[in-house]
Amino acid sequence: MPQPPQPRCPPNCHACGLRDFAAFTELPAGALDAINRARSHTTVGRAGSTLIRENQANSQLYTLYSGWAFRYSTLKDGRRQILNFLLPGDLMGLQQEFGDDAAHGVELLTDCALCVFKGDSLWELYREHPRLGYDITWLAAHEEGNVDDNLLTAGRRNALERVAMLLLQLYRRLDRLGLAEGGSIEFPLTQQHIADALGLSLVHTNKTLRRLVHLGLHTIEDGRLSILNPRALARIAEYYDQPPRLLPLL
Amino acid sequence: MPQPPQPRCPPNCHACGLRDFAAFTELPAGALDAINRARSHTTVGRAGSTLIRENQANSQLYTLYSGWAFRYSTLKDGRRQILNFLLPGDLMGLQQEFGDDAAHGVELLTDCALCVFKGDSLWELYREHPRLGYDITWLAAHEEGNVDDNLLTAGRRNALERVAMLLLQLYRRLDRLGLAEGGSIEFPLTQQHIADALGLSLVHTNKTLRRLVHLGLHTIEDGRLSILNPRALARIAEYYDQPPRLLPLL
DNA sequence: CGAAACGTTGATAAGTTTCAACCATCGTGG
DNA sequence: CCACGATGGTTGAAACTTATCAACGTTTCG
CATH class of the missing domain: 1.10.10.10 (Winged helix-like DNA-binding domain superfamily/Winged helix DNA-binding domain)
Structure with missing residues (x-):
């Protein structure tokens, strides 16, 4: 299945192509700078590759810039459950960031472009821009809502x-x-x-x-x-x- | 099934009986005061009562002090899925706080004692004590981890x-x-x-x-x-x- | 050309649901 | 006081949904 080339994440958040979409909120001045500083680098991943391994702690925090991915967990005999799908704008690795128990894996479905945040930048972000902390909680609660839906479905x-x-x-x-x-x-x-x-x-x-x-x-x-x-x-x-x-x- | 009487939540957070348990983190000075100020009142609920109705937005934010509850959603023909169980220390109503889509309901399984937060106190809390914002995100991510487990199970x-x-x-x-x-x-x-x-x-x-x-x-x-x-x-x-x-x- | 990945289909087996009883306990009102 | 209804638990049989097994077709790619 040929993948269309994924647009690469621009090196500076001010040029972020995602933010132009009507779907996203405006940010207060300064917050965007803070995000830009918190970002370590941008990268791409190949379809089928494993971004975060199951039960791996202390992974990095990512924003999916373009492409599709999914969170999953598996049982030892190979039975696999996909927990939810990740689309542009979704945050990845938050649970690993909190060193949570038995964490899920993340695998890329298509070639993807990613924003990578610095290892310890999350707390920094909360401290300097509580509004961003609030937004991150919003994203976490929203993702949980998706998983809720999937649980009702399954x-x-x-x-x-x-x-x-x-x-x-x-x-x-x-x-x-x-x-x-x-x-x-x-x-x-x-x-x-x-x-x-x-x-x-x-x-x-x-x-x-x-x-x-x-x-x-x-x-x-x-x-x-x-x-x-x-x-x-x-x-x-x-x-x-x-x-x-x-x-x-x- | 007779319920043992549930210990009532004390009027001041400094006397919180939950916090004595070894299971919870220490709080930085000042944060506890902030929580105390953010709290509206304490209350109790009867076993079997509905604390948060399905699809109800703008509900309040609660901490479960004692007793059991559960989150659920239902289909129109009555099929019900319990999403996860709530135990002392769990936060309730966070998704409703964010006005999220199709929110779940919360029902009490036993008589419960509850801390009730003021309607608009959440953002206040984030702003004054980013550390608490961080903790709340932690709780949200942790609860999502529970739902993940339940989805794998189902x-x-x-x-x-x-x-x-x-x-x-x-x-x-x-x-x-x-x-x-x-x-x-x-x-x-x-x-x-x-x-x-x-x-x-x-x-x-x-x-x-x-x-x-x-x-x-x-x-x-x-x-x-x-x-x-x-x-x-x-x-x-x-x-x-x-x-x-x-x-x-x- | 052959292998690998993905999709399709029919037959059979297994797991789960539905239906229909029945029992025990408990609280309540006549 | 007892009868009664309501709630929760238990069990067997039949029906249904879903899983498993086995096979085959297509496309892609080295």
Whole structure:
């Protein structure tokens, strides 16, 4: 699957291409400078590579600038659960930063551009710009909300509802970032990823996807997902639109 | 099921009975005063009552002082997923504070004593004591870690593993708070709660519990859970002890 | 050309849910 | 005081959803 080249993160945050999107909040003067100082460097990662290994503590803190990634954890016999997907603007490595117990891994789904923060810059940022601390808590709470949704999905929705949920969820997140075009988005997931995100087997995921295609609700072709009937998908998943909110961006 | 009377939260944080536990971090001077000022009042809630309604925005921020509660969300037809359990020291209402989308509800499992914070005190706290902001982020990230675990459980563990996981998880959390006595803890959950937390049906939950009892791994009697074979439970759940960490307390 | 990755499909097996009872305990009101 | 309803737990049987197994097709790439 050929990846489109990912735009590289500019060396200075003032030139940040992400911040131009309408989806993100404005920052008070000075805060952007502080972020720029807290940043160690920018880098890129290859699709399929492991950015943060499971149970690895003291990793670095990242902002995903472009591309897709996901958080996951696995059991010893190989069963894997994808916890949530990470899209541009998402913070990665926060739990590792807090030295938390049994932390998840992070793997890149596509080639990605990343902002890397200095190892000890987080506390500095809180101290000098409490507003940024507030924003980071917001991001953490928001991500937890995503995981909450995924837990409801894995625990209480059936296979058809789960798949509908995932497709719609991803479409909406991309759309909010301005990355949807005419009802379709880039879609780098394999069916194995979908299965691992939903707690289903690969085979059953395949059959369920085909069922939705057969119902005319979506298609996945050439690495793009097209949502053909958002209303029907929303009804199946019981997942209705929320008013878009501005996201903090670090 | 008779509830033991819950100790009431003292009117001044300096007399906080929770903070005496070895499980919580020390606070820098001044921070405790700030918390005390940010606190609106203390209150109690009855077992079974709804503290935060689903999709309710702008609720208040609470610290659970004593008792058990849980976060949940439901589908329209009544299917309910318990997202995680809340124990003394846990913060409640943080996501609502950020006006987050489709927020969960919070229901009390036992009579509870609560600290209630003033509506707009959170930002104040961040501004005056960035360290507390840091701690709150820590708590949020830590809670997300719990939800991550629960998602792995619901998505990838079978029924026996799920139940073993839950029993052990709750035992360990209580133990860390100093609330375990001789291998047993207070246990106010019904089998319906367990089922809703694990994404299982009530009947299958019952049969799985009986299976574990029959294996001699645990008992639940008179509202107490006794862990009879922690090693075996850990092996089944593939859930091993993490070094205990000090928790921030707000 | 062959291997590897990903998707598709049918048949069978297993795990889980649903349905339908029944029991025990407990609090309450007649 | 006892009858009663409500709540929570237990159990067997049948139905259904999902997993597993096995095979095959397509595309890509070295």
